[in-house]
Amino acid sequence: ETGVTQTPRHLVMGMTNKKSLKCEQHLGHNAMYWYKQSAKKPLELMFVYSLEERVENNSVPSRFSPECPNSSHLFLHLHTLQPEDSALYLCASSPLLGINEQFFGPGTRLTVL
Amino acid sequence: DAKTTQPTSMDCAEGRAANLPCNHSTISGNEYVYWYRQIHSQGPQYIIHGLKNNETNEMASLIITEDRKSSTLILPHATLRDTAVYYCIVREVVDTGRRALTFGSGTRLQVQP
Numbered sequence: 001e002t003g004v005t006q007t008p009r010h011l012v013m014g015m016t017n018k019k020s021l022k023c024e025q026h027l028g029h030n031a032m033y034w035y036k037q038s039a040k041k042p043l044e045l046m047f048v049y050s051l052e053e054r055v056e057n058n059s060v061p062s063r064f065s066p067e068c069p070n071s072s073h074l075f076l077h078l079h080t081l082q083p084e085d086s087a088l089y090l091c092a093s094s095p096l097l098g099i100n101e102q103f104f105g106p107g108t109r110l111t112v113l
Numbered sequence: 114d115a116k117t118t119q120p121t122s123m124d125c126a127e128g129r130a131a132n133l134p135c136n137h138s139t140i141s142g143n144e145y146v147y148w149y150r151q152i153h154s155q156g157p158q159y160i161i162h163g164l165k166n167n168e169t170n171e172m173a174s175l176i177i178t179e180d181r182k183s184s185t186l187i188l189p190h191a192t193l194r195d196t197a198v199y200y201c202i203v204r205e206v207v208d209t210g211r212r213a214l215t216f217g218s219g220t221r222l223q224v225q226p
Binding site: 002054096099101102103105 | 135206214
């Protein structure tokens with residue numbers, strides 16, 4: 001257990017569905033991250049939050065919408081996704097922004113039909 | 114970040130020490146060596162990091178050569194649960210510009226029963 005939980009662990013959705021991924025960290029960290037890991041590709045950073053403020057958005061399509069209501073919770077709202085969005089979505093946290101010791105959740109395996 | 118080179122794969126017998134090498138010949142003076150691992154279909158897990166002195170924690174030991182151009186991660190008594198892809202990453206201890214951890218291809222360690 002890393003102290004970072006993600007739900008659901010698996011999600012199958014159609015291209016017209018709206019769903020949300022949830023991440024919760026119990027470590028008292030101030031920074032949280034969303035990463036995408038596609039098959040046979042390295043991790044891609046999607047969003048970064050520091051103290052509930054979004055500090056980075058790496059050219060992610062608007063069909064992905066993050067939300068950070070407090071420093072312990074991070075959401076990724078999904079709508080009108082494409083099949084190529086199928087991937088493992090990972091949440092991570094670190095004590096402060098920029099600290100390389102990041103703690104990852106188990107990920108949500110997303111399949112878009 | 115300095116480039117790292119790792120073997121593609123390694124095997125290790127259960128109960129024996131697993132020694133995973135990493136070359137980072139262009140490492141700069143303020144860059145640390147970080148090790149993460151990713152068990153299949155799970156999020157990456159931080160293992161250990163160091164600057165120039167050898168480091169040990171409950172998971173592993175990190176041996177860094179005196180010239181800092183290479184390092185070795187040691188799992189003293191490998192178990193089947195240590196089967197994973199191990200990533201060696203070199204970067205400054207506080208990343209002031211980039212937030213993404215850059216994972217290369219890593220070393221796929223297979224622990225054999």
